[in-house]
Amino acid sequence: MTPLPRATDLFVIGGGPAGLAAALAARRRGLDVTLADCAVPPIDKACGEGIMPDGLAAARSLGLDLDAAAGHPFRGIRFRDRDSAVEAAFPNGHGLGLRRTALHQLMVNQAIDAGVRLAWGVRVSGITPEGVIADGRLVRARWIAGADGGQSPVRRWAGLDACHHESRRFGFRRHYPVAPWGQYMEIHWGDRCQLYITPIAAAEVCVVLISRDPRLRLEDALPGFPEVQGRLAAAGPSNLERGGVTASRRLKAVYRGNVALLGDASGSVDAITGEGLCLLFQQSVALAAALAAGDLSLYQAEHRRIGRRPEWMAGLMLQLDRRSGLRSRAIRALAGRPNLFAGMLAMHVGELSTADFLANGLSLGWRMLTL
């Protein structure tokens, strides 16, 4: 265990992907960085384990070559409901399915190489204007990054809990030792929930159930998805379900004084977008630039810009979740015009402008009206 220092430039609270990414980005700017997490690596979490092409690019800008890890590439996204299916490839590059523990270990190794001071099994119990209270004593810090997840105590301590909007759903993840049956990450839409399936190895898939009902479990939901159930039936799950809350939350501010939030602590988009990791990689780069400039208002502006597109897409997905009539018409319309779905996907991964997308949206609306 690395002993905590008396003082540091940046103290990162939380050593999940956001904390590690922030630490890496700040080290690249030459800051002395200390990170503490109450858990011990490799840290697991309920996650769909899919990283979109823009997420892989953002990770590369932190020096993280996720393609070198033992993951599984996928070409695009496939939507399926009871009556129709549509799929499209990413306009450039590929996505990657990567076990959460493998991602975490890779990031920890990179942080060690970069010279981040890592303190595992250390709970932070408060912050003061001078620094952070960790293991019961003060560590002086010029800057503090709160990367302590969706329930973020740092957010509360810093008085940053106020948000524009918030809604919650519940996710349950399980792995199955089954060879991926396609080259896409699949989202299966049901009446009360969605299943999304990410290929993560040559002989393994990650299955996530997302719904508004905290009591609904994968094995109760699977009979509603006979195609998926049939494919998974050959092999039982390789582990127990791991659950988590997925929130759609936009904070009014993501910094105060010398404290900045990132990752799920700084707000989040629904898990069905598969954008959580991409967002936090991008936020880390923006935070490090703002720290180097000594001005966290730059981070606030960039955080807002980064979040806009995923929030918009999440809003659209949640409309499809809530309105089954709209959903089946939309998926049927997209199935008839797969180039529209390809346009949506290009917009989702930042390869198409909002104006182009709006033109696409109008065509989709027209198609739905004329079906």
Ligand SMILES: Cc1cc2nc3c(=O)[nH]c(=O)nc-3n(C[C@H](O)[C@H](O)[C@H](O)COP(=O)(O)OP(=O)(O)OC[C@H]3O[C@@H](n4cnc5c(N)ncnc54)[C@H](O)[C@@H]3O)c2cc1C
């Ligand atoms: C069901 C589900 C599926 C998802 N699927 C995807 C997907 O396919 N693709 C994608 O990109 N995103 C996905 N996401 C989102 C993604 O998982 C999150 O955005 C990401 O995990 C956020 O990472 P984080 O580091 O901000 O938070 P966390 O991973 O929650 O890390 C926070 C860390 O802070 C530590 N901590 C908390 N309090 C303290 C304290 N007081 N002192 C010290 N340490 C502390 C915790 O131990 C923890 O390690 C999904 C989310 C859910 C719920």
